[in-house]
Amino acid sequence: MKKFIIVCFVLLGSFIPFSVLALDNSDNKKNENVEDNTRLISNAVSGILIEANSGKILFEKEKDKQVPIASMTKMVAQIIILENIESGNIKWTDTVTVSKNAADMGGSQIYISEGEKISIRDLMKGISMASGNDATVQMAEVIAGSEVNFVKLMNKKVKDLGLKNTYFKNCTGLDEDGHYSTAYDMAMIARELVVNHPDILKFSSIYEDYLREDTKNKFWLVNTNKLVRYYEGADGLKTGHTDNAKYCLAATAKRKKLRLIAIVLGEENGKIRNNETMALLDYGFNSVKYNLLKEKGTIIKQIHLDKSDSNYVDIILNNDLGVIEDNKLRKHNYKYKVIVKDIKLPVKKNSVVGEIKVFENGEVVSRGDLIISKNINNIGYLRLLLDSIRNIITGIY
Numbered sequence: 001m002k003k004f005i006i007v008c009f010v011l012l013g014s015f016i017p018f019s020v021l022a023l024d025n026s027d028n029k030k031n032e033n034v035e036d037n038t039r040l041i042s043n044a045v046s047g048i049l050i051e052a053n054s055g056k057i058l059f060e061k062e063k064d065k066q067v068p069i070a071s072m073t074k075m076v077a078q079i080i081i082l083e084n085i086e087s088g089n090i091k092w093t094d095t096v097t098v099s100k101n102a103a104d105m106g107g108s109q110i111y112i113s114e115g116e117k118i119s120i121r122d123l124m125k126g127i128s129m130a131s132g133n134d135a136t137v138q139m140a141e142v143i144a145g146s147e148v149n150f151v152k153l154m155n156k157k158v159k160d161l162g163l164k165n166t167y168f169k170n171c172t173g174l175d176e177d178g179h180y181s182t183a184y185d186m187a188m189i190a191r192e193l194v195v196n197h198p199d200i201l202k203f204s205s206i207y208e209d210y211l212r213e214d215t216k217n218k219f220w221l222v223n224t225n226k227l228v229r230y231y232e233g234a235d236g237l238k239t240g241h242t243d244n245a246k247y248c249l250a251a252t253a254k255r256k257k258l259r260l261i262a263i264v265l266g267e268e269n270g271k272i273r274n275n276e277t278m279a280l281l282d283y284g285f286n287s288v289k290y291n292l293l294k295e296k297g298t299i300i301k302q303i304h305l306d307k308s309d310s311n312y313v314d315i316i317l318n319n320d321l322g323v324i325e326d327n328k329l330r331k332h333n334y335k336y337k338v339i340v341k342d343i344k345l346p347v348k349k350n351s352v353v354g355e356i357k358v359f360e361n362g363e364v365v366s367r368g369d370l371i372i373s374k375n376i377n378n379i380g381y382l383r384l385l386l387d388s389i390r391n392i393i394t395g396i397y
Contacts, residue, residue, distance in 0.1 A: 040283055041276040045246075045266025048183040049280045051290065052191055052252065052259040054366050056324045058284050063184040066165055067265050070240030070248050071108065071131045072181070073173030075189050076154045077139065078238075081124060082197040084143055092121040101147075102138035107174055107242075109134040110211060110219065122211045128203035129223045131239060133172040140171045147171055163188055175244040183263045190237050190250045190261045195319055204228070204236030227251050231278055237261070247273040253281050257322070258290040287327060293334065293358065293366070294321040300356055300370055301338055305345065307378060314373040315340055315353060321368040323358060335359045340370065346377045 041047045046062035057063075084090045095117050103114040110126035112118055112134050120142070126135035140150030151168050158166045166181040166189075173179070181189075193200045207229045211219040227234040233253035240248035247267040253260055262280040267273035294300075294317055301315040325332065340354035347353070350371045358366040 040279045041264055043267055043272050044264045044276055046183040047262070047264040047276070047280065048187045049260060049262050049284050050187050050191065051284070051288070051324050052194055052261050053290065053320050053322055054324060055188070055191055058260075058288065058324075059280060060183070063187075064165055064182050066180045066182055068175060068179060068242065068245035069173060069181045069186060069265060070175075070242040070245035071133075071173040072186055072238050072240040072248050072250050073154075073168060073171065073179070074127055074131065074136055075186070075193055075238050075250065076157055076168070077136050077150070077171050078124075078127065078200055079157060079189070079192055079197060080143060080150070080153055081120075081127075081139055082193075082199060085120075085199070086197070090120055090142065092119065092124070094120045096120065096123070096138065096142050098134075098138055099141055102134050102141060105134040105137050105172070107133045107172065108224075110221070112138065118212070124203055125206075125209060125211060125221060128200070128238075129206060129209065129221045131224050133174065136172050158185065158189070161188060161192060173240060173242065173245070175242045183265055186250055186263045186265070187261055190252060190263070193237065194252055194259065194261070200237070201235050204238070205234075225249070225251065226274060227253070227277065231281065234281075241270070249273050249277050251277045251281065253285075255285055256290075257292050258285065258288070260284040288324050289327055290322050291325050291332075292320055292322040294356075294368075296320045299373075301340060303340065303343075305343060305376060307345065310374070310376055313376055315370050316373050317356070318350075318352065318369040318371045321356065321358065321366060323360075323366045332360060334365070338370070343372070343376075346375070347372055349373065349375045 040059060041061055044061065045067055046065045048057060048063045049059035050057050085092065098112045098114055098116045098118060100114045103112055108131045110130050110132035123135045123139050126132035127139065137147050140147045144150035144153055147170065150171050154168050154171060163185040166185040167178060169176040169179040205228055207223045209221050211221060224239040231253060233255045234251060235254065236252045237250045245266065247270050248265045251262045260281055262277050264273055264277050267276065296317050296319050298317045299314045300317060302312050303315060304312055337357045337359065338354065343353055352369045353372050354370040356368050356370055357364050
């Protein structure tokens, strides 16, 4: 009860929170149209603003500067947790027993106790809303057996995303030499979450909730990200604060069809962090709009695969395909180019098999991955022989 009162006092008494898909590299190049002055986030060490679906950079300040990023580290842990949920390796309703190692974690925490049984859903709430170090370490042990092994998975994940300026020494973001990232890399990690694992928003968008809600020991949580309550359209994503990193924030907000992701790093206090993040988002929403050209799942092409168990297979869009346009009204003339690579059987559903590019005036203004709509396998020799006989009889040959 004493711990609960202390936590409530901290949460109620402070507005300043205590805590913590890779793009084509061409998007990482300097763009003359990108806002590059520092007036929007003059107090931040670095920052960036991107449109989530395309990854287009709308603003940047020292975006590739390697700095400590505190609990924003946990966004990569969240990616791995959600991948394990999506694969069926773990379930939200699974109950785990808290280890001494997790229970003893310092810093921001949800005060789980050694031997306590808690659901994976509650642990994810604790990570996403309260930035619980104890909850993060417990999930690391559930998935990888230890924090050390889990951190290896995290570093592999950022490499898989094509990010070259991020390296983790722990899964929580606590200050440690050699633990760093950049505003750009954090934006791409946030983008991976909201675009490819949108269930994160079911957790990050909630301002207050409870752990163990149906028990006598329910525990009140208040989101460390105050923007989800005070900023229109905000529904995530992750705060961060340590002595070395200072105050950091990865924020996302959506209005109409436009979703933006803003990153600010190294702010002096929580109020400045929140204000400058909102200034970045305001700049984006006032400057551009999102034109949805084709929705996720749209059939782009239908192809025939020889010696397969399907005569035809649909090639579909992996995500929404759209372009970022200036708010000034003008006509656009977009052209498309579809590229499907050679497909070797067998191939699994949702495997990337090509891309679609959107051109305007000869320049690529958007692109999207194309995936296969179902599992495709080789057919056996007998089936191939029978199909050949049938084709001869029916006159196809």
